[in-house]
Amino acid sequence: MNVNIEKIVLQNTPLNAQYISNKTQKEILSIYSTKVRKRIRDEIGEDGKFCILVDEALDDSKKEQMAIIIRFVGCDGHIQERFFDIVSVHDTNSSTLKSDICKVLGKHNLLVSNMCGQGYDGASNMRGEWSGLQALFLNDCPYAYYIHCFAHRLQLALNGAAKEVGLVWRFFSMLNNILNFVSAFAKRHSKLKLTRQAEIEELLATGRLGTDKGANQIRCLQRPGSTHWGSHFNSIRSLIDLFGATKTLLTDISHNGPTSQFRGEAEGIKISMLSFDFVFALKLLDKTMRFTDFLCQELQRKS
Structure with missing residues (x-):
């Protein structure tokens, strides 16, 4: 379909060439990424100031990687x-991380002296006052001020406070179960999704449920993250929406499960889920975490 590609590719390679080998695919991706980085570099400008945001990013094999994000003021202001x-x-x-970051920046002619901000998490190797990554960059560029993400700090504080409250700790432990x-x-x-679908259809038929756009979608139970406090709120909201369907599923397994172990486990989880303490904590956290979730979202706005 492209005349230029047709001239080069179709006339100079075998007709059965598909370019789907692992090596070829990586070469194509490398070309794309190089062009994207060049475009970003052009957006920053020759002497443009920029900030870096760095965080850990594990791949599927749990290999440690470092994600680098550039923050800057574009041509449009x-x-x-x-x-x-x-x-x-x-x-x-910290010295290894700095060396790797400088290699990436230097490869694209981004001067460390033009750095005017650093954003990391609160790990000691990142925020250390004397030998942390932020301190090493401050030695080279005194205006590269370090900021620990406010939303992350709030989430860490919430996690730390919640673990000190027995009722809350037991609630999240039961939620994980x-x-x-x-x-x-x-x-x-x-089966949980089918039960929820039948529940929604019954509520719609009796007029007890609205039909707004985007409403009544069949959701799944969501797992809370260890440091992402916003995910705890999403997990609570999903359980509230699926509370009836989850109870029905557990009842069915406790009566018709394949083994006595499954039946007993389902019955025990259902009893705990319907206990006063669990339901009270569920409603209490739903109310309080609406405020903390709103604050977390506000702290992550670009302004």
């Missing part, structure tokens, strides 16, 4: 954030 590169690191020593049991098998997962 608006703040832009661009994912720039992901680098494999053999250790997370429910998620593990329901999501252990695809069959249970599918």
Whole structure:
């Protein structure tokens, strides 16, 4: 379909060439990424000031990698954030991280002296006052001020405070048990969705449920993350929406489960889920976390 490609490719290669080998695919991706980085570099400008945001990013094999994001003011005067590169690191020593970041920046003619901000998490190797990554960059560029993400700090504070409250700790422990049991098998997962679908249809038929755009979607139970407090709120909201369907599924398994172990486990989880303490904590956290979730979202706005 493209005349230029046809002249080069179809006339100079075998007709059965498909270009789907792993090596060829990586070469194509490398060309794309190079062009994207060049475009970002052009957006920043020759002497443009920029900030870096760095965080850990594990791949599927759990290999440690470093994600680098560039933040700058674009030609239109608006703040832009661009994912720039992901680098494999053999250790997370601050000097090693600095060396790898400088290599990436230097490769694209981005001067460290033009850096005017650093954004990392609160790990000691990143925020250390004397030998942390932020301190090493400050030695080279005194205006590269370090900021620990406010939303991340809030989430860490919420996690720390919640773990000190017995009722809350027991609630999230029980919530994980429910998620593990329901999501252990695809069959249970599918049955939960079918039960929820039947529940929605019944509520719609009796007029007890609205029909707004985007409403009444069949959701799944969501698992809370260890440091992402916003995911805890999403997990609570999903359980509230699927509370009736989850209870029905657990009742069915406790009566018709394949083994006595499954039946007993389902009955025990159902009893705990219907207990006063669990339901009270569910409603209490739903109310309080609406405020904390709103604050987390506000702290992540570009302004």
